Amino acid sequence: MRDTLVGTGSLIRLGLRRDRWLLPVWILAFAVMAGSTATASADLFPDLASRVEAARRLNGTASVVALFGRVYDPTSIGALSMIKYTAFMTAVLAVLVVVVMVRHTRADEESGRLELLGGGRLGRNAPLTAALTICVGASLLLGLLSGAALVAGGLPVAGSFAFGLGWAATGLAFGAVAGVTAQIASTSRSAIGMSSMIIAVTYVLRAVGDLAEPGPSFLSWLSPIGWNQQVRAYAGDRWWVLLLPLALFAVLVPVAFALRARRDLGAGLREERPGPARGSLAGVWDLAVRLQDRVLAAWLVAFVLFGAVIGSLVSGVEDFFGSANAQDLIKQLGGGQALTDAFLSAEITILGILAAVFGIAAVNHLRAEETAGHAESLLSTTTTRTRWATSHVVVALAGVALLMLLGGLSIGAGAALSLHDGGQVARVTAVSVAQVPGVWVMCSIALAVFGWLPRLTPGVWGLYVAFVALGEFGVLWHAPQWLTDLSPFQHAPRLPLDSGTVTAVVALTATAAVVAALGYVGWRRRDLTA
Amino acid sequence: MANVIELTGVTKRFGHVTALDGLDLSVSAGEVHGFLGPNGAGKTTTLRLVLGLLRADAGSMTVLGLDPWRDVAELHRRLAYVPGDVALWPNLTGGEVIDLLGRLQGGQDAARRDRLVELFDLDPTRRARTYSKGNRQKVALIAALATDAELLLLDEPTSGLDPLMEDAFRGEVRALRDQGRSVLLSSHILSEAEALSDRVSIIRAGKVVETGGLDQLRHLTRTSVTADVRTVPEGLERLPGVHDVVVVNHRVSAQVEPSGLEPIMHALTAAGLRTLTSQPPTLEDLFLRHYGVAAGDATDDAGAGRSDRA
Numbered sequence: 057m058r059d060t061l062v063g064t065g066s067l068i069r070l071g072l073r074r075d076r077w078l079l080p081v082w083i084l085a086f087a088v089m090a091g092s093t094a095t096a097s098a099d100l101f102p103d104l105a106s107r108v109e110a111a112r113r114l115n116g117t118a119s120v121v122a123l124f125g126r127v128y129d130p131t132s133i134g135a136l137s138m139i140k141y142t143a144f145m146t147a148v149l150a151v152l153v154v155v156v157m158v159r160h161t162r163a164d165e166e167s168g169r170l171e172l173l174g175g176g177r178l179g180r181n182a183p184l185t186a187a188l189t190i191c192v193g194a195s196l197l198l199g200l201l202s203g204a205a206l207v208a209g210g211l212p213v214a215g216s217f218a219f220g221l222g223w224a225a226t227g228l229a230f231g232a233v234a235g236v237t238a239q240i241a242s243t244s245r246s247a248i249g250m251s252s253m254i255i256a257v258t259y260v261l262r263a264v265g266d267l268a269e270p271g272p273s274f275l276s277w278l279s280p281i282g283w284n285q286q287v288r289a290y291a292g293d294r295w296w297v298l299l300l301p302l303a304l305f306a307v308l309v310p311v312a313f314a315l316r317a318r319r320d321l322g323a324g325l326r327e328e329r330p331g332p333a334r335g336s337l338a339g340v341w342d343l344a345v346r347l348q349d350r351v352l353a354a355w356l357v358a359f360v361l362f363g364a365v366i367g368s369l370v371s372g373v374e375d376f377f378g379s380a381n382a383q384d385l386i387k388q389l390g391g392g393q394a395l396t397d398a399f400l401s402a403e404i405t406i407l408g409i410l411a412a413v414f415g416i417a418a419v420n421h422l423r424a425e426e427t428a429g430h431a432e433s434l435l436s437t438t439t440t441r442t443r444w445a446t447s448h449v450v451v452a453l454a455g456v457a458l459l460m461l462l463g464g465l466s467i468g469a470g471a472a473l474s475l476h477d478g479g480q481v482a483r484v485t486a487v488s489v490a491q492v493p494g495v496w497v498m499c500s501i502a503l504a505v506f507g508w509l510p511r512l513t514p515g516v517w518g519l520y521v522a523f524v525a526l527g528e529f530g531v532l533w534h535a536p537q538w539l540t541d542l543s544p545f546q547h548a549p550r551l552p553l554d555s556g557t558v559t560a561v562v563a564l565t566a567t568a569a570v571v572a573a574l575g576y577v578g579w580r581r582r583d584l585t586a
Numbered sequence: 587m588a589n590v591i592e593l594t595g596v597t598k599r600f601g602h603v604t605a606l607d608g609l610d611l612s613v614s615a616g617e618v619h620g621f622l623g624p625n626g627a628g629k630t631t632t633l634r635l636v637l638g639l640l641r642a643d644a645g646s647m648t649v650l651g652l653d654p655w656r657d658v659a660e661l662h663r664r665l666a667y668v669p670g671d672v673a674l675w676p677n678l679t680g681g682e683v684i685d686l687l688g689r690l691q692g693g694q695d696a697a698r699r700d701r702l703v704e705l706f707d708l709d710p711t712r713r714a715r716t717y718s719k720g721n722r723q724k725v726a727l728i729a730a731l732a733t734d735a736e737l738l739l740l741d742e743p744t745s746g747l748d749p750l751m752e753d754a755f756r757g758e759v760r761a762l763r764d765q766g767r768s769v770l771l772s773s774h775i776l777s778e779a780e781a782l783s784d785r786v787s788i789i790r791a792g793k794v795v796e797t798g799g800l801d802q803l804r805h806l807t808r809t810s811v812t813a814d815v816r817t818v819p820e821g822l823e824r825l826p827g828v829h830d831v832v833v834v835n836h837r838v839s840a841q842v843e844p845s846g847l848e849p850i851m852h853a854l855t856a857a858g859l860r861t862l863t864s865q866p867p868t869l870e871d872l873f874l875r876h877y878g879v880a881a882g883d884a885t886d887d888a889g890a891g892r893s894d895r896a
Contacts, residue, residue, distance in 0.1 A: 243676060243715070330679075330709075330711035330712060331712070331713055332679055332681060332682060333679065333681040333711045334682070334685060335678070335679075335681055335683065335686050336682075337678075337686045339689060339690060342686075346677075346678075347677075429669065429672075430675060432669055432673070433669060433672075433674075433726070435638075435639060435658075436637050436639070436662060436666075437687060437690035437692075438663050438691065438692050439659075440658055583639070584639040584640060
């Protein structure tokens with residue numbers, strides 16, 4: 057047994073060296089985010105009445121409950137201020153953990169780096185052990201630092217550490233999940249895809265479970281993200297719930313090692329089948345579609361499902377505001393239609409923010425193809441740089457448009473069914489499609505970075521997170537208006553559509569075109585790099 | 587005859603590292619031109635400049651009468667390239683990649699493609715991620731050789747091939763030359779260039795330091811001879827073309843020019859030869875002898891177009 061672990065220490069050091077920026081940046085980002093929100097919340101909800109009112113509003117809005125979960129103690133400022141972090145940011149944390157795990161296991165195997173090391177004294181289980189160790193260490197550090205930041209932000213000590221350790225335990229659980237998928241899948245892409253699918257499913261499970269009345273149904277208890285909510289930090293601090301993710305970790309880690317023992321280095325558990333001896337790919341267009349079509353298909357399915365769920369929730373929106381005061385407010389705002397529109401607009405904006413993830417990833421594919429050396433082969437043929445880049449940019453832009461079209465249709469159909477109003481399909485689809493130019497701006501920013509600063513390609517994600525965070529938390533942070541306005545998502549059209557929509561669509565399209573053109577100029581004059 | 591590649595004073599810098607430092611290179615039409623140099627001397631950088639993948643900082647470049655930076659599409663219709671480090675799409679099969687690259691190249695000869703697949707003993711139905719380095723190289727070689735390109739740029743094309751396949755590869759390159767096509771073949775193995783090339787250019791630290799026919803470069807090729815003899819003969823070091831004689835007990839080693847081989851063999855045989863090993867000169871020896879530096883020290887990292895800093 058000891059032999060299979062030889063070299064683990066060296067691999068851990070190597071991994072920490074490779075992640076010397078990645079890990080500290082995201083650990084600090086989470087801690088700072090949590091701490092600053094805690095600080096800001098004290099000003100936002102100065103007295104008990106304001107908290108109870110806010111918690112009642114949040115718990116009464118189905119879309120909020122579906123997206124973020126419930127506030128389990130309306131009197132607790134901690135439970136209130138952390139609502140966006142218990143489920144939503146936990147899912148983001150899970151994705152990061154998965155990326156780190158796969159990066160040090162399957163990705164290294166795929167690239168042959170582990171083979172290079174395996175020639176030396178390196179045990180079979182060393183890479184997985186090292187990756188898990190890094191993962192456990194990073195999760196614990198993140199949890200403790202976040203707990204400390206929350207205490208510094210003025211929240212109760214016990215709740216703060218219950219919250220931080222909740223993050224840590226969830227990180228462990230999803231690290232173990234990725235440890236297993238990295239053994240099953242034979243490429244890092246499919247390992248990350250498989251893990252992300254699991255994260256998405258657990259997120260939806262708890263969303264459906266949380267919507268049940270009263271309180272969470274058993275579905276929430278089937279989800280590690282649900283467990284993190286059920287720790288109920290600042291609202292009872294149920295420490296024993298932390299045992300659930302730890303138990304999952306304890307079960308999955310031996311499974312991962314057992315799977316590793318059953319396969320060869322570099323192989324997945326699924327056997328390779330022979331493929332066609334003749335190619336039917338006629339050119340770079342076909343190739344770009346071939347490289348991205350499965351990912352796009354998965355996104356489309358997710359969008360249609362998400363849309364259907366959101367659409368069907370619409371009829372309940374008015375009921376959530378049952379009190380007389382709220383009804384008055386609704387009338388002032390323009391009646392039930394306005395409330396429904398506000399709800400639909402908010403959901404469609406989220407759809408656009410999600411579609412941008414696909415768009416940016418599709419454009420960033422250019423850089424991945426360049427560093428992999430594939431671009432070198434293609435650009436040594438009659439394929440021009442412009443043509444090759446365009447092949448991926450078109451997949452990105454068309455994919456985003458298709459996502460928003462189908463997502464919009466799906467929400468519209470759901471809304472039409474639940475409101476018995478066929479007219480909803482057209483207007484909801486229209487506003488969904490109107491989000492497209494804003495998302496295209498993000499795609500063209502990615503292209504510009506690829507053209508001018510290719511080594512900073514991952515930074516596009518930082519910019520994306522910053523834009524989204526400005527939209528979500530800008531008010532909390534007292535961000536100046538001009539800064540918030542930089543985000544294309546700030547200018548996303550909302551229902552009802554009017555002449556302002558047209559102006560926004562035209563302006564965003566023009567911006568996307570100019571930024572993309574700039575990107576092409578840079579790309580056509582720069583060296584191919586790695 | 588016109589030159590298919592004409593580089594004059596080409597300079598390329600990456601940051602503060604000068605990869606090419608006023609490089610001159612000319613390749614005549616219809617010749618196989620060996621491009622020799624140690625790792626990191628700038629061979630790959632030169633090829634990437636010729637392909638228009640990199641942009642030169644200074645100097646003039648003409649390839650097939652065209653400017654490799656501006657006339658990319660037209661130029662690439664007429665040349666084919668095999669990278670030194672062949673990267674394939676992991677999900678595509680070898681056959682799919684060959685056909686894709688062939689189409690992008692402006693068409694390949696289907697019959698020739700099939701013959702080459704057979705010749706190189708490649709299974710085209712396997713996914714690229716399951717290929718070894720040698721198999722990946724075969725995919726790129728087949729794709730390039732199946733086109734009608736006038737000029738082939740091959741970057742260390744045999745580094746992953748076994749000796750049998752290397753032989754098949756050499757046969758194909760000779761056939762290309764017989765058809766009047768031109769080949770620029772980069773290598774860090776002297777014997778490989780020797781076996782195929784009509785002329786050779788030697789690059790060191792971003793400069794071409796020697797160019798000529800192999801006969802002209804004969805002076806560069808000394809064979810290293812080591813022998814065990816019963817009695818060590820006197821005066822070996824005075825024989826013409828014999829250098830660096832070292833005697834340890836009954837073991838004699840020396841560096842011998844082609845003209846010195848006959849006399850030293852006579853002397854060694856007369857002395858009672860028991861074992862004999864002879865090795866063709868390596869590029870390393872050559873650099874050490876002619877330029878007074880070890881090949882590895884020639885440059886730091888100058889030509890390294892790809893390195894993993896992730």
